Amino acid sequence: MSAPLRVAMIGHGFMGAAHSVGWRQAPAAFTLPAQPVMSTLVGRNAEAAGEAAARWGWQEAASDWREVIERDDIDIVDIVTPGDSHAEIAVAALAAGKHVLCEKPLANSVAEAQLMADAATRAAASGIRSMVGFTYRRVPAATLMRDMIAEGRIGSIRQVRASYRQDWLADADTPMTWRLDKDRAGSGALGDIGAHAIDMCQFVTGQSLRSVSGIVETLVEERPLLGESVGLGGTAGDGRGRVTVDDVALFSARLDSGALASFEATRFATGRKNALEIEVSGERGALHWNLEDMNALNFYDATKDAGEQGFTRILVTEPQHPYLSGWWPAGHMLGYEHGFSHQVKDFVEAIAAGAQPTPSFDDGLHVQRVLDAVERSAADRSAWTEV
């Protein structure tokens, strides 16, 4: 029906598995204008890359990303490596004329992110597309939240309350991983999960964070070195290492409209596993969503009869809800990885339509600037700081 889009994915950790599901499932769930082909998985360790490719359905594995991005038979480069390599790969891939999907955060610093955004702008001039992977935007309930705010269902925005809380570091004996090393990860809770909260706020409100006041802190400064990697963590090995990223970040922000927003990102919220939560309070209503109850959106309609007001728990599984046409009958739940299929759908559709996909590298750069502003504020006694 349409030209294939041959994809090379660079990296194959946890994010590689999730992206692979997206590439594999999107064409089955949706009728796409172009057919993605899972061509090449790239990993430095050839054996590990080969195994991952076989398991996840890639046609082949390769070990040199520079070689792969130059190949004529590759159309899309999907970057799922740690943040310290994003800039180099993305800039090169764009220069080679490949569409680029880059996992978030865009980069580990504003400078790198700026390079990438500039490269994306240049590439866009010749029809090359780029997108940063804030997939939580594509959980149907989050997308519906954005739509309802845009349609004015809660009126003008009074305030926002956003947080992303996990607890996988609450145990002081949880070992080091690359996510706790500033050189690899760029930042800790702030950049890893706080970035999601920032992007979600900007996505659903349609507004940008303009200034911030915040604090970042490392609660446990030394941890056992990693033995074997398991999930996001792993078992303890010999020796101890220094945690060089933040464990928790608290900040307030002012949006374009002047409205205040509060943010919390933490890996020490005992009992909270993956609680990206956002509540937007408006003049005419409110919307609340929590990733731990991801298929539901809570809507308070302040224009109804006072005696019948309350939060309505909308189960976002109806055919008219965003992305749901591709899936199951009403009441059948979606899971974590569906966002990756939706991301593939939107990316492929934008490429086919010659349109800019969102979130763009510019959007990713702005998130990076917010992270930077939070760190600058934290270094200045939490004084308000422009983004």
Place this chain on the structure above:
Amino acid sequence: MSAPLRVAMIGHGFMGAAHSVGWRQAPAAFTLPAQPVMSTLVGRNAEAAGEAAARWGWQEAASDWREVIERDDIDIVDIVTPGDSHAEIAVAALAAGKHVLCEKPLANSVAEAQLMADAATRAAASGIRSMVGFTYRRVPAATLMRDMIAEGRIGSIRQVRASYRQDWLADADTPMTWRLDKDRAGSGALGDIGAHAIDMCQFVTGQSLRSVSGIVETLVEERPLLGESVGLGGTAGDGRGRVTVDDVALFSARLDSGALASFEATRFATGRKNALEIEVSGERGALHWNLEDMNALNFYDATKDAGEQGFTRILVTEPQHPYLSGWWPAGHMLGYEHGFSHQVKDFVEAIAAGAQPTPSFDDGLHVQRVLDAVERSAADRSAWTEV
């Protein structure tokens, strides 16, 4: 790594899509002892079958199931047609020496189910495996519930409360579909979703229903004929048809141990979309699960200090939980279709191990007998009736 198992799937409606995800995802998520190969999708309409095969990743389509089940290069037959054809296909496939996975309910009548169970017993003697597709057993929270009861975490069982509530018929203008035609579907809410509640009760308690007292009822007896099919329902066409199945079933049952259980199956529970819910009350605790909150299991431990007792909402996404090793980090949700991957995993492992997979056709037959007993009780003023 291991011999491939070539699969033919007969049928390609909503259940075909779900089974296809299972076959496609299971090998990526889990390390299987044998590799399933999505060989042939079979559908009477060659064009529709071809499109479905292409979309869902089957190597080819075919239109004559009789021919396909005789092929030497097919190892597994997966039946996802409406219930009226299950017996014929399954018996023939078993006779042809194919392992058979058959969607639930096993058949539309006890007589047919008996034929199938007999065929399965005969086939098992020569190492041919068969299994009926009660996939909700394989939602990790439901599996964990079974495990915890088996381990004695709630002590001996006092009573069970099970229900499956949907609302897609609450609107009297929802049109006819094959699910409302007794000839095709066998029964209505009772056989379609009540069967799930019965199986779930038997699965988690490890006990069988021995006698029942119940009522079945059709609330809306005439509906518009179906125009175009959408999801489980569709748009209204011209003319009206007669609903020949039940809309709601209420029954009580006695389990092996003598404990009482209550059941409700309904398609008229306005606002309940897919609420398969079960609560088991024991001497030492209780467990509660609801498919609409499918990743959580609620556990009440009556052996704790009285001042600290309460229902604990266990988020069943930890690596040590059933099936979770194949998926995402803690706190990342699974959805409806993951049960189909788990079903493939268990079926393939049983085949490779030369073991009987569960639920067996005998298990499916027992559910069919319970459904029959409920209908007989309903015809006898709800008097208690042996299964």
Place this chain on the structure above:
Amino acid sequence: MSAPLRVAMIGHGFMGAAHSVGWRQAPAAFTLPAQPVMSTLVGRNAEAAGEAAARWGWQEAASDWREVIERDDIDIVDIVTPGDSHAEIAVAALAAGKHVLCEKPLANSVAEAQLMADAATRAAASGIRSMVGFTYRRVPAATLMRDMIAEGRIGSIRQVRASYRQDWLADADTPMTWRLDKDRAGSGALGDIGAHAIDMCQFVTGQSLRSVSGIVETLVEERPLLGESVGLGGTAGDGRGRVTVDDVALFSARLDSGALASFEATRFATGRKNALEIEVSGERGALHWNLEDMNALNFYDATKDAGEQGFTRILVTEPQHPYLSGWWPAGHMLGYEHGFSHQVKDFVEAIAAGAQPTPSFDDGLHVQRVLDAVERSAADRSAWTEV
């Protein structure tokens, strides 16, 4: 401002404490048309009655109820004794020209309840009022549920799901109390809490139960005798006694309109403390309420845009909600005993207005007949039985 209504309360157990709060608080919370005066508390044990009277704010105690109900300075007799004495006291009090508030269930048998209803009818001819104490009707969320159904907010009723689940007998070592003795209590879970579920169903739907099919069962037939009484239970003493009432009752019922309703009453639902729960499914919506979350009413409006439907959790604490004008600002919760103040308010207002308060003794008699029909059905293999 208005004539006082002098009250004598017969009995002073747990229900006496709750009724006392009602008499004490209602005049402070509401502007009543007549002022209730807490005159006399009656108990067989003079010392205990004296202590209770002093503690709960009654002007005096007395030990002979026959004497008290004949006194000219008593206007209202409030009966909070166990059910076996209700008939004798109520009939005598009505004959003596006193308004009577009688705790539920009205009596321990249909015959006694019939005597009481007849006495109430005779008394009503001379302006003497009587009422049975199903106070849960007067939890604002339950009253609102009734109002919304009456206003057609959920359209015609499709089905009802009602249950009252507790767990105070789940421990087989919980000792005997008068509530487990058929001579004193009349029946067990069925009459004690099942009666509330029946009344609630009839109250909110405005329909009566016409026929039933059910089972009642005693799960633990022998228990330690009571040592010291604590709350609804107590500590174990020496020796063992025979439980002569049911522990659990399961039944289905048909309402006036033909709609089906399911009921469960149990004292063995481990972890459920006081879970009177009712859901009414209608053509245009549904309403759900649970006494364990007593200030909230869940409303599903099936007439809204499909994409915005869901259960709305109405916090029933707004000034326009039933009874709320007498209490606190929005968002400030009411508790268990507020229903008793509302009962006093409604009873006093009906007396002052010369109107029949509800629920009447006839209403109480009908509940008694339903209980009786359930027991007859249970004795007849659960066959459907007319009320």
Place this chain on the structure above:
Amino acid sequence: MSAPLRVAMIGHGFMGAAHSVGWRQAPAAFTLPAQPVMSTLVGRNAEAAGEAAARWGWQEAASDWREVIERDDIDIVDIVTPGDSHAEIAVAALAAGKHVLCEKPLANSVAEAQLMADAATRAAASGIRSMVGFTYRRVPAATLMRDMIAEGRIGSIRQVRASYRQDWLADADTPMTWRLDKDRAGSGALGDIGAHAIDMCQFVTGQSLRSVSGIVETLVEERPLLGESVGLGGTAGDGRGRVTVDDVALFSARLDSGALASFEATRFATGRKNALEIEVSGERGALHWNLEDMNALNFYDATKDAGEQGFTRILVTEPQHPYLSGWWPAGHMLGYEHGFSHQVKDFVEAIAAGAQPTPSFDDGLHVQRVLDAVERSAADRSAWTEV
């Protein structure tokens, strides 16, 4: 049984009603070491005071508080006036040798609060007791939270998340009341409800806030003048007035142990009616409580088997829970005003025991200092500020 304690209450608004319930109910619910007598209600408007006294059960009304506090037959002065008069009345009452219960916040400024705390210290030397009315400490679930933290159930504290969210100002047409006038109220959301969040944090953790970084803001700066007062708000009258207090306050704080805490106080959280919410994350577990679900405490025990961890919803209605011995059987809910009975119980017991009740005026002064530090930080670009 014991000497009476004669009480005079100064003021009779919403808080007067709540305190009156406390004085009336505490002696019925609990066995107190001294009997409070509701002697005199004081209000400037003699008629209104007379009506309130009659309604709420006070023996008499008076209009001159100075006269009343000098009376020999008054033992306790209970202050429920707006904050601007607290200092004058309390200091005078203490000087007159009366025990003083003062509604929160202690005063409208640190200077006033300091005067009061000094007066309390002087009075304590001669056995005169004083206490500030942070009644939410005495909601049983909150008290249990404090107890469990003190017992080490969650280990050392990692972080705290506290908020108090209401929405009664979300509508820009809600009229002015004294609570929006800085001269009367001292501050807005910060002092009214933020003070509760601060006290709750200090109460449950046993730690003080040592430094803060925050912002306060008025979202709607002009409102209609008040016509008639209704609940916390009222109807709009003629003309418009200037809101001189904050509508929302966001701040972070550092506790004694160095742990970080985040705070939000707002009257613009559309749909949140009275949501005082606190979560304390510890090394070994977490506790979460929300006043809108006031009878439940959520406890996460991180020391349990990983596969069984989750938040346990403890229904705090068991006889062994704080204050519950005085009330109803398990599963029967308490409401907003029960905290006032518990406050009376604790105050009377402390007086009888010759002990310092808590929270003391010093505790109230510390809260006042925190409020002041937040305002100073807000005036200094949210820079961290010592309390």
